[in-house]
Amino acid sequence: MNDEFEFYAIDPAREPSERAEIKAFLAKSGLTYEDGIEIFVLGRQGRRLIACGGLEQNIVKCVATDPLFRGESLSLTIVNEVINLAYERGHSHLFLYTRPNNIAFFAGCGFYSIVEVPGMVTLMENTPIGIRRYCDGLKKLRQPGARIGAAVINANPFTRGHRYLIEQAVAASDWLHLFVVAEDASFFPYRDRFQLIKAGVEGIERLTLHPGSEYMVSRATFSSYFFKEKNVVGDCFTAVDLLIFRDWIAPALGITHRFVGTEPFCRTTNKYNLDMKYWLQADLSAAPPVNVVEIERTAQDARAISASEVRRLLRSGDFDRIGKLVPPTTYELLWSKYRTAADGASADAAA
Amino acid sequence: MKIVKEAIAGTLESSDVQVKVAPSEGTLEVVVKSEVEHQFGAQIRAVVNDTLGRLAVSEGIVLVEDKGALDCTLRARVQTAVLRGGAVKDLDWSVL
Numbered sequence: 001m002n003d004e005f006e007f008y009a010i011d012p013a014r015e016p017s018e019r020a021e022i023k024a025f026l027a028k029s030g031l032t033y034e035d036g037i038e039i040f041v042l043g044r045q046g047r048r049l050i051a052c053g054g055l056e057q058n059i060v061k062c063v064a065t066d067p068l069f070r071g072e073s074l075s076l077t078i079v080n081e082v083i084n085l086a087y088e089r090g091h092s093h094l095f096l097y098t099r100p101n102n103i104a105f106f107a108g109c110g111f112y113s114i115v116e117v118p119g120m121v122t123l124m125e126n127t128p129i130g131i132r133r134y135c136d137g138l139k140k141l142r143q144p145g146a147r148i149g150a151a152v153i154n155a156n157p158f159t160r161g162h163r164y165l166i167e168q169a170v171a172a173s174d175w176l177h178l179f180v181v182a183e184d185a186s187f188f189p190y191r192d193r194f195q196l197i198k199a200g201v202e203g204i205e206r207l208t209l210h211p212g213s214e215y216m217v218s219r220a221t222f223s224s225y226f227f228k229e230k231n232v233v234g235d236c237f238t239a240v241d242l243l244i245f246r247d248w249i250a251p252a253l254g255i256t257h258r259f260v261g262t263e264p265f266c267r268t269t270n271k272y273n274l275d276m277k278y279w280l281q282a283d284l285s286a287a288p289p290v291n292v293v294e295i296e297r298t299a300q301d302a303r304a305i306s307a308s309e310v311r312r313l314l315r316s317g318d319f320d321r322i323g324k325l326v327p328p329t330t331y332e333l334l335w336s337k338y339r340t341a342a343d344g345a346s347a348d349a350a351a
Numbered sequence: 352m353k354i355v356k357e358a359i360a361g362t363l364e365s366s367d368v369q370v371k372v373a374p375s376e377g378t379l380e381v382v383v384k385s386e387v388e389h390q391f392g393a394q395i396r397a398v399v400n401d402t403l404g405r406l407a408v409s410e411g412i413v414l415v416e417d418k419g420a421l422d423c424t425l426r427a428r429v430q431t432a433v434l435r436g437g438a439v440k441d442l443d444w445s446v447l
Contacts, residue, residue, distance in 0.1 A: 073364065080362045080369075092357040092371070109363055110384075110416045127371075127414060129382055 005051075005074070006044050007081050012037060012054075022062075025049050029064040037061055039089070041081040043074065050074065053082040055089070058214075060096040079109040083126065093214065094126040097240075114215075115243040118284075121236050123217075123244070131215055131244075135252035141208055142254055145174025150250065150290075151259040152179045152216070154307075156186040157334065158196035159326045161261070161297050161305030166201060168295045169259035175206045177253055182212020187311055192333060199329035215248070217241040238272055242279035247287045257291045266308065314338060354411035358436030361420075361428035368420035370432040373412040379403070385417035398422050402429040405446050411436075 012019040022040060023033040036056045043051030043065075050069050054062040060082055065075045086094055098106055100122050103113060111124040114131050125131065149169050155162050170176045180197055184190050194211060201207060217240050249255070258280060263269040273294065280290040297305060305325050313322050314334060323331055354374050361369040381403070383395050399415055402425070413429070420428070434442075 076363050080364075084359065087357070087359050092359070092373070110369060128384055129380075129412070129414070 004045055005077070007041060007077065009039055009041050009081075009085055012040055018042070021049055022052055025052060025066075026062055026064055029067075031062055031064055034061055039085065041078060041085055043078050043081075045069075051078040053078045055082055055086055055091075058086065058091040058094050060086075060094055063096075075105065076109060079106075083110075093130060095214075096124050097121050098124065115240055115247055117236055117239040117243065121240065123240050131248055134213060134215060135248050138210075138249065138252040141177075141210075142252075143175040143206075143208070147173045147256055148254050149173035149176040149257045149259055149293075150179065150245075150253070150255045151176065152181060152245075153197065154181040154186060155193050155197050155200075156307045157188050157193065157310060157326065158200040158330050159305050159307055159310055161325070162197070162307075163200055163327060164305075165259065165261045165295050165297065166204060166207070169293075170204055170206055172259070172293065173206070173257060175208070176259075177208050177210060177255065179210045179216070179249075180212050182214075182216055183218045185218070192337075196330050196333060200327050202329075215244055217244065235275065238275045239279055242276055243285065246280050246285055246290055250290050251287055255290055257293050259293050259295055261297050262294050263297075266306075310334075352406050352408055352433060352437040352439065352442075354408060354433065354436045355438045356436050358432050360431035360435060361424075363416060363418055366419050366421070366424070368418060368425055368428050369416040370428045371414040371416075372432045372436040373414075374436075375410055375412045377410060379408065379410055379413070381413045381415070383415045383417065385415075386419055387417070394422075395425060398425045399429055402426045403433070406430065406433050406437075408433055408437075 010018055012022065019033075022042070026033050034054070034056065037054035038056055040052055040054045040062075042049060050066040051074055052062065052064055053060065060079070063075070063079060063082070065078065083094065086092070096106065096111060098121070100116055100119065103116075103122055103124070106124055111126050112128050112130070114123045114125055116122040149172065151166065151169050153162060166176070166178065178197075178201070180190075180194050182190055186193065190212065198209060201209060217237060245258070258276065260273050260276060263273060273292075277292045280292055282289070310322060310325050313325070317340065319335065319339065322334060326334070354372050357371070357373045359369065359371045361367050363369050381396065381399055383392065383399065385392060385395055395415065395417055399413065403413065415429075417425070
């Protein structure tokens with residue numbers, strides 16, 4: 001049956017007419033084309049487009065088959081082609097988001113569920129031992145105690161405010177597990193952020209610093225295409241991220257409390273903290289609830305210290321003020337790597 | 352043979368098997384998922400382990416996603432995945 005089908009891959013950025021054809025084809029299946037997709041595998045019968053599957057980094061997206069041809073084989077083949085293509089591109093560990101009613105199909109394609117937001121979205125990966133192995137590694141880092149805390153920080157960059165929050169969290173716990181967001185979507189790249197955090201928590205005991213992992217959901221690649229009402233995209237993203245934490249990471253480390261700073265400047269983060277209380281504490285998962293503890297940020301000159309404030313000051317070159325908000329280790333890096341020529345002149349004058 | 356990079360062989364079509372290998376230090380982990388686990392799980396594992404043994408694979412992660420493959424198909428896919436993922440210096444084809 002498959003002899004009559006032809007499969008090939010295209011770069012949608014370079015093939016505008018095929019891209020338009022794919023858009024229309026996806027629309028018939030109720031899916032929206034996603035601009036971030038780097039490569040598409042197409043299946044044609046003669047000239048007729050009957051199947052497609054896209055790839056954005058290591059996320060499988062926009063898999064669709066013509067209803068007339070629907071049946072195990074064609075859909076399986078297109079997913080297989082996408083997987084092989086991904087391997088060629090160096091991505092062997094793949095993720096995908098799908099509606100829960102498609103879980104059975106993708107399970108047949110070798111994908112395994114990580115978490116499910118009931119009725120909305122499921123995150124899957126193409127190995128049965130992905131998140132399990134990650135958690136097995138975490139289990140080795142378990143610490144004894146009745147109150148085991150966790151915190152996730154981006155630290156863009158690490159400030160005195162972060163240090164304060166971490167000290168408060170450690171003081172309120174028998175041990176604190178600190179996770180660093182691995183996504184490189186911030187002004188400061190992951191490597192710098194991690195180094196600054198590492199230097200910044202020097203001397204704090206009863207703390208384990210965890211590098212970021214693939215299981216911290218990336219907002220950039222989160223699939224939004226199959227949500228008809230776009231305003232639930234953010235909620236679903238948050239839900240997936242928090243469910244992974246509650247169902248997998250917290251049990252592996254025996255985490256009982258999650259610490260988070262109050263967020264006066266950023267409405268998105270504020271909403272996130274509210275969602276966190278829901279997904280981590282409500283009776284909606286077999287995994288035990290995790291208590292969410294909000295810590296008031298520390299203030300400098302009556303304004304809460306925040307990384308966005310530091311970035312704003314960096315843009316205006318106000319290094320005097322920056323020095324009050326960040327520890328010396330962070331100041332060093334900002335001064336040596338991130339100041340512009342204009343700042344140099346004003347700082348030399350002050351020195 | 353040492354598995355030095357990730358590799359894949361086979362498809363998920365009915366009667367086939369998809370085998371994925373990846374490097375690992377010190378241990379050999381074989382994970383088998385099969386539609387006929389109950390009836391043939393043990394047999395599948397035996398064939399996979401035997402094939403790995405003949406190729407002298409002692410370290411690595413081997414994931415087998417079986418869709419009802421015969422032993423000969425299983426052997427062929429395991430061999431291909433290992434050869435694709437391995438550092439092939441002097442291969443003795445007679446042992447395969």
